[in-house]
Amino acid sequence: MLNDWPAWVPEDARRYIAHTEGGQGIRDLARECGCHASTISRQVRRIEARRDDPLIDAALSRLGAEARARREAGGGAGLGDVHGRQAAFEAEAIRILRRLCETGAVLAVADGVEKAVVARDSGAGTITRTAVVEMEMAQALALNEWISCANPGRVSRYRVTAAGRAALGRMLARAENRASSAAEPGFAEAQAAIPGQPGAATAQGGRTRRSRYGLGENPLVLLARRRDRDGKPFLSEELVAAGERLREDFELAQMGARVTQDWDRFLTAGVQGGLRAGQGGGRGAEAARERVARALTELGPGLSDVALRCCCYLEGLEEAERRMGWSARSAKIVLRIALQRLKRHYDGESDTDRMIG
Known part of the structure; x- marks a missing residue:
């Protein structure tokens, strides 16, 4: 069951759902994962504590319902197509995280609304909407701790985290590598730093140069x-x-x-x-x-x-x-x-x- 999830679902969330929805015991999960039972127990308690966040609670409820449906169907098709291929998921995550890396940007999630929006405060009293986000994607970002909300409420405002910025850099690097491989099959280039982050080193004319700004800006x-x-x-x-x-x-x-x-x-x-x-x-x-x-x-x-x-x-x-x-x-x-x-x-x-x- 642990391997039947899309790649974006964190391991601790998979184990939490396997325990709470699949009925697997803590010790069984520990043997399957090759770790101590106390590790699984801590992960389960940590995920349970995060359910105060409305996006995380909705994500776990949805994934749990999908796990039950699959179990009742006798373990039919896996859940790997929840967000389609991993490359498609990363492309959408890059689009949203780039917007959230802009100064004054937040992801606004309102109760009863089917989609979230990224809005940016210009600092002059005007708010500009820069992106519309599917709710399942917003849930995935929160579950991976790429965004966080300090005070959930009727309208919850999420901001990008340090982990989200780091994930953006990794996904940009993978996207660049895929583009390079498509243009020149078999070509691979070692990178001195994560592309897209401030200070990343790039080779230009035989010299190494560091960019002042990140690609997420x-x-x-x-x-x-x-x-x-x-x-x-x-x-x-x-x-x-x-x-x-x-x-x-x-x-x-x-x-x-x-x-x-x-x-x-x-x-x-x-x-x-x-x-x-x-x-x-x-x-x-x-x-x-x-x-x-x-x-x-x-x-x-x-x-x-x-x-x-x-x-x-x-x-x-x-x-x-x-x-x-x-x-x-x-x-x-x-x-x-x-x-x-x-x-x-x-x-x-x-x-x-x-x-x-």
């Missing part, structure tokens, strides 16, 4: 925290919202039948307007692709480069400057110009084209 949020010469934020809330709108459409466009989109054709090599007919799946994803294509075409070469790299790929400013051969400290100025034109483009669109969030 949004370049727009970083710039919005900076001040211009007159003391105002370098990026206003309206400009950040325009970039967030482009990114939301970009992420939505990846959800169609054709998951891998050829956005690189919008880079400086040549901006082309429109997408080929019949490219992609459902109407929602197809419409999002059309909106992204219109926005990037409106920006034109150069501006579409920096918008695509920084807003959609979440590429850091230093990396964008290096890839495009720009001088140091120039990307932030070009990005602000791109966001200003992007805002003007969105202001001219109809209300039916506005972002879903």
Whole structure:
């Protein structure tokens, strides 16, 4: 029973459910796991104490019900497809944890609501919703202790933990390795530090370089925290919202039948307007692709480069400057110009084209 769970379910939670729902004794579990009975007992008590958290209680209740259903069915199909393949689960976890790593971001969970939302306090009295999260995914994050809530209530607010940031780094590393393996089969690269974390070492031109910012940080949020010469934020809330709108459409466009989109054709090599007919799946994803294509075409070469790299790929400013051969400290100025034109483009669109969030 312990091995019939999705990979994201922690071992102590598996043992807790096997004991409380499966009826396995503490000593039986200890023999099966190769540890002392007191270890299992401590884990069971610890999980039971965590059930005061509404997300953890809901996760354990759901997993326990699935365990009972499987046992009553005679041990049929395993539960490994609760969240689909592990890679798909990690991709969604990366999306959410990245948002939660932004300054002032919380995951809000309300009683009786089917989905949770990630919201960010801009510090100027405005709240921006940056992501919508399925409740099962929110439960998984809490069960793994990647998020925590100090005071659960009618509306519980969860923040990313140190364990969540570390998990984000590991998942980013695995995702990067999978991408490298797909591009160059059999290729493996030793890494001096976890990619995506501040201070991670990367090789560039035979030299080792350390990044100042982590991949989990949004370049727009970083710039919005900076001040211009007159003391105002370098990026206003309206400009950040325009970039967030482009990114939301970009992420939505990846959800169609054709998951891998050829956005690189919008880079400086040549901006082309429109997408080929019949490219992609459902109407929602197809419409999002059309909106992204219109926005990037409106920006034109150069501006579409920096918008695509920084807003959609979440590429850091230093990396964008290096890839495009720009001088140091120039990307932030070009990005602000791109966001200003992007805002003007969105202001001219109809209300039916506005972002879903």
